[in-house]
Every structure is written in structure tokens, then in C-alpha cells.
Amino acid sequence: MTRRLITTGSPFERSFGYSRAVVDGDLVFVSGTTGYDYVSMAMPEDVSEQARNIFRTIESVLEEAGSSLAQVVRAQYFVTDRSYCEPVLNVCGEVFSEIRPAAGIYVIAGLLRPEMKVEIEVTARLAD
DSSP states (O other), X not given: OOOEEEOOOOHHXXXXXXXXXXXXXXXXXXXEEOSOBTTTTBOOSSHHHHHHHHHHHHHXXXXXXXXXXXXXXXXXXXXXXXXXXXXXXXXXXXXXXXXXXXXXXXXXXOOSSTTOOEXXXXXXXXXX
């Protein structure tokens, strides 16, 4: 299988030189994704809503790759404030309660833009 690049059309992807996801072999590597609605480029203020937007984007990208959220084996969550951990993890629980990938959450100094409060990246297997 050849390497395949997947895009969401975000202006960041081309200008910053990355793909939203890369399919390589039977794995899908989804880049760190923030809470923008990539159609309108709007960012909700609420960190839980940012996380929900992220999962909508990731779900769409995984489907385009031939995978799904059910195939996620690894997830990493990055938040810019310790108080965001629980709201983000609650959304992760809504999405992954039955899937339960290996995961970690990290409190970091900041993301690219101040409105970005959470970033999530995942690795998934292609659907069988």
C-alpha cells in the first residue's frame, strides 16, 4: 500500500506543510487537530465544544481514510490549562467509552493561537 495524504482544506495544512492525516500501511496517523470548524474557520470559546469539533473533524478524516473512531488505538490530548483536563476528558469519555485507546493528556504552555485550548491527535488502524 502506498502512502496517502488526507486534507480537510484547512489553510494551515498547505501554508505550514503538513497533512491532516497520513495513511501508511494499515495505519492512519491523524495530526494534532484543534477545535476549528474548518468550513467556517470559527472556533468556539468553550473547551468542551472545541473538543467536540475536534472529534467531528477526526471522525470525518478517519472515514475518508477508510477507518473510523472505533479503530483508534492511540490518542494524545494537549490542553493549555489544567482546568481544561476534566472537560476534555469528559468529551473523550463520550467518544471513546467503549473503544478505550491507549491515551495520555498533557498540560502545555500554549498552542499556535491563543484561542486554541485543546489539540488532539490519534493513530488508528484501517477498518478490516
